[in-house]
Amino acid sequence: xxxxxxxxxxxxxxxxxxxxxxxxxxxxxxxxxxxxxxxxxxxxxxxxxxxxxxxxxxxxxxxxxxxxxxxxxxxxxxxxxxxxxxxxxxxxxxxxxxxxxxxxxxxxxxxxxxxxxxxxxxxxxxxxxxxxxxxxxxxxxxxxxxxxxxxxxxxxxxxxxxxxxxxxxxxxxxxxxxxxxxxxxxxxxxxxxxxxxxxxxxxxxxxxxxxxxxxxxxxxxxxxxxxxxxxxxxxxxxxxxxxxxxxxxxxxxxxxxxxxxxxxxxxxxxxxxxxxxxxxxxxxxxxxxxxxxxxxxxxxxxxxxxxxxxxxxxxxxxxxxxxxxxxxxxxxxxxxxxxxxxxxx
Amino acid sequence: xxxxxxxxxxxxxxxxxxxxxxxxxxxxxxxxxxxxxxxxxxxxxxxxxxxxxxxxxxxxxxxxxxxxxxxxxxxxxxxxxxxxxxxxxxxxxxxxxxxxxxxxxxxxxxxxxxxxxxxxxxxxxxxxxxxxxxxxxxxxxxxxxxxxxxxxxxxxxxxxxxxxxxxxxxxxxxxxxxxxxxxxxxxxxxxxxxxxxxxxxxxxxxxxxxxxxxxxxxxxxxxxxxxxxxxxxxxxxxxxxxxxxxxxxxxxxxxxxxxxxxxxxxxxxxxxxxxxxxxxxxxxxxxxxxxxxxxxxxxxxxxxxxxxxxxxxxxxxxxxxxxxxxxxxxxxxxxxxxxxxxxxx
DNA sequence: TTCGCCTGTGTAACCGGTTACGTTGTTAAC
DNA sequence: GTTAACAACGTAACCGGTTACACAGGCGAA
Numbered sequence: 001x002x003x004x005x006x007x008x009x010x011x012x013x014x015x016x017x018x019x020x021x022x023x024x025x026x027x028x029x030x031x032x033x034x035x036x037x038x039x040x041x042x043x044x045x046x047x048x049x050x051x052x053x054x055x056x057x058x059x060x061x062x063x064x065x066x067x068x069x070x071x072x073x074x075x076x077x078x079x080x081x082x083x084x085x086x087x088x089x090x091x092x093x094x095x096x097x098x099x100x101x102x103x104x105x106x107x108x109x110x111x112x113x114x115x116x117x118x119x120x121x122x123x124x125x126x127x128x129x130x131x132x133x134x135x136x137x138x139x140x141x142x143x144x145x146x147x148x149x150x151x152x153x154x155x156x157x158x159x160x161x162x163x164x165x166x167x168x169x170x171x172x173x174x175x176x177x178x179x180x181x182x183x184x185x186x187x188x189x190x191x192x193x194x195x196x197x198x199x200x201x202x203x204x205x206x207x208x209x210x211x212x213x214x215x216x217x218x219x220x221x222x223x224x225x226x227x228x229x230x231x232x233x234x235x236x237x238x239x240x241x242x243x244x245x246x247x248x249x250x251x252x253x254x255x256x257x258x259x260x261x262x263x264x265x266x267x268x269x270x271x272x273x274x275x276x277x278x279x280x281x282x283x284x285x286x287x288x289x290x291x292x293x294x295x296x297x298x299x300x301x302x303x304x305x306x307x308x309x310x311x312x313x314x315x316x317x318x319x320x321x322x323x324x325x326x327x328x329x330x331x332x333x334x335x336x337x338x339x340x341x342x343x344x345x
Numbered sequence: 346x347x348x349x350x351x352x353x354x355x356x357x358x359x360x361x362x363x364x365x366x367x368x369x370x371x372x373x374x375x376x377x378x379x380x381x382x383x384x385x386x387x388x389x390x391x392x393x394x395x396x397x398x399x400x401x402x403x404x405x406x407x408x409x410x411x412x413x414x415x416x417x418x419x420x421x422x423x424x425x426x427x428x429x430x431x432x433x434x435x436x437x438x439x440x441x442x443x444x445x446x447x448x449x450x451x452x453x454x455x456x457x458x459x460x461x462x463x464x465x466x467x468x469x470x471x472x473x474x475x476x477x478x479x480x481x482x483x484x485x486x487x488x489x490x491x492x493x494x495x496x497x498x499x500x501x502x503x504x505x506x507x508x509x510x511x512x513x514x515x516x517x518x519x520x521x522x523x524x525x526x527x528x529x530x531x532x533x534x535x536x537x538x539x540x541x542x543x544x545x546x547x548x549x550x551x552x553x554x555x556x557x558x559x560x561x562x563x564x565x566x567x568x569x570x571x572x573x574x575x576x577x578x579x580x581x582x583x584x585x586x587x588x589x590x591x592x593x594x595x596x597x598x599x600x601x602x603x604x605x606x607x608x609x610x611x612x613x614x615x616x617x618x619x620x621x622x623x624x625x626x627x628x629x630x631x632x633x634x635x636x637x638x639x640x641x642x643x644x645x646x647x648x649x650x651x652x653x654x655x656x657x658x659x660x661x662x663x664x665x666x667x668x669x670x671x672x673x674x675x676x677x678x679x680x681x682x683x684x685x686x687x688x689x690x
Numbered sequence: 691t692t693c694g695c696c697t698g699t700g701t702a703a704c705c706g707g708t709t710a711c712g713t714t715g716t717t718a719a720c
Numbered sequence: 721g722t723t724a725a726c727a728a729c730g731t732a733a734c735c736g737g738t739t740a741c742a743c744a745g746g747c748g749a750a
């Protein structure tokens with residue numbers, strides 16, 4: 001592979017001149033520049049970005065560290081990030097912590113010297129640990145994680161308000177025996193959603209200790225919850241699953257048992273995965289614009305990299321929108337609720 | 346940020362010794378090593394991967410260049426790649442050509458010096474152009490692309506055989522008026538699938554010039570085809586869509602028109618997107634294990650990087666499997682067809 | 691004792707670019 | 721006719737690591 005010195009020699013100039021010509025800096029006469037360009041073509045020289053970033057102290061790359069790559073949640077995030085990154089000519093270096101805390105540290109360390117900034121999504125990592133791993137000199141934006149004590153910028157989804165709004169909507173339909181299928185115990189999103197549900201039940205309908213079935217965000221765990229319901233151990237006129245995936249499993253099980261949705265029981269989910277509107281009946285759910293999560297975080301990172309101070313905008317909370325579909329009868333949702341769930345845009 | 350020289354100074358040794366101690370090479374006494382390690386901890390030194398890869402001439406990174414990041418097809422590929430890459434401690438640098446030929450060149454060039462190898466998926470790029478852009482010195486594996494004249498290793502899906510098998514299965518059910526909804530004209534996958542369909546109709550049922558409706562892989566184009574069918578302009582006892590997405594649009598339109606599937610007409614798709622089995626009725630389709638596409642390519646690349654010669658294995662063709670579901674009546678498919686579509690494991 | 695070899699460590703070149711600074715030659719200003 | 725200013729270009733240091741080679745000291749063998 002040709003190097004800059006090869007090009008310089010071929011063009012009969014010094015490396016400095018060659019570099020300047022190639023990068024379009026001033027102080028190079030047209031004929032000299034032409035000679036250099038000819039040499040570039042002839043040797044088909046392509047600049048070595050690794051070497052370049054070493055001196056420029058700039059890599060034009062951001063590191064993206066996700067807990068996993070499974071499912072469309074992550075792919076949508078990546079797409080959102082890429083959308084913005086691409087516009088700014090940035091590249092994406094993917095790091096996958098594969099669920100392990102130890103690997104998180106390794107993934108972050110491996111980014112040193114290869115990225116200008118970091119986008120990290122550490123769903124179940126304690127803030128103190130995270131602070132330990134992170135390089136304070138490296139601009140970092142957290143994804144779907146409220147840094148709390150750490151004063152790192154982050155963008156998150158308002159799971160609490162989303163769950164609250166959905167519960168409110170179900171209550172507005174006259175439902176009282178609403179069962180929640182929870183997500184993984186240690187998962188922040190899951191906990192916030194559960195809190196939103198519990199609070200809405202208490203505040204709006206004065207129902208304390210509403211029924212909550214365990215789940216882990218998987219389709220199968222939704223199906224399990226469905227079997228519990230069907231066996232009649234739990235009276236329910238509506239089921240609010242902490243994510244769509246579980247709602248899918250639940251509905252399959254209800255159908256098996258001959259239960260009609262929304263005739264016998266209403267069903268609601270959370271996330272609005274593409275599958276949701278294709279189900280039969282289509283699934284009422286809280287729409288989270290996942291790609292927005294990624295693109296917003298990337299925009300924040302870019303601003304930091306440009307030296308702007310984020311100021312008050314150092315945290316962005318995305319509010320999910322309620323999408324009413326077939327599983328709750330499909331009709332309109334009270335205007336107040338719809339407004340509460342509306343995205344600022 | 347601390348550099349190696351800082352560490353060396355702190356530990357009272359030379360950079361060479363510090364480097365050796367950190368990298369666990371021999372020829373360092375235990376006390377010296379301990380001193381270096383203490384300095385590393387104290388300054389919390391993290392090696393600068395950029396600088397390191399410059400001398401090692403190894404980046405432990407592979408570049409992945411995809412035409413787009415939209416939808417789960419690509420996310421599944423990335424997941425497959427990551428699975429294998431992660432095991433080997435490799436990182437992924439994402440490049441997105443965003444559909445443009447010009448950007449493809451830029452994306453490939455930008456990879457120079459930052460990756461040890463390339464995984465490229467150039468769905469509608471002419472081989473000659475591709476050869477132009479690619480650096481012959483950089484190990485490259487093509488995704489879903491038969492390099493043909495170029496002797497680059499690649500992994501692809503046997504779209505032809507898949508479509509042939511599906512058509513055969515429909516014919517075996519006694520269908521004769523089978524309509525194919527084609528994909529984009531310039532798309533290789535689409536063309537191969539169409540060829541498979543046409544050939545199967547001709548060879549097995551002696552039907553030449555079977556009905557083919559235009560489409561572009563989008564749900565809407567499937568719906569459009571559905572409207573054409575419903576208006577009775579085309580008699581059909583089965584419809585074979587070139588991908589699942591179009592089958593989804595088609596089925597929605599058929600349902601609108603009160604047509605029963607599979608009562609009035611059978612429907613089949615291609616890809617087996619997760620949505621397929623959740624449709625009502627569930628969609629019969631050719632299952633393509635997309636993540637396998639990525640992981641296989643990555644494994645091939647790793648072997649090249651290790652210096653192994655691929656020999657005859659420089660091309661891998663993944664054969665899709667027929668999954669019979671509700672839209673074709675759900676029952677068994679003739680054994681021969683199932684076998685023809687079976688993956689080698 | 692002398693030579694050879696091995697071990698632990700240091701010096702400096704190198705990877706492939708960028709860029710501060712110095713040099714040369716030209717032109718404008720006095 | 722000097723000098724200053726400036727444009728075009730070259731030299732070499734530098735980014736932060738790795739590593740070939742040199743070197744000093746210790747030890748066993750002859």
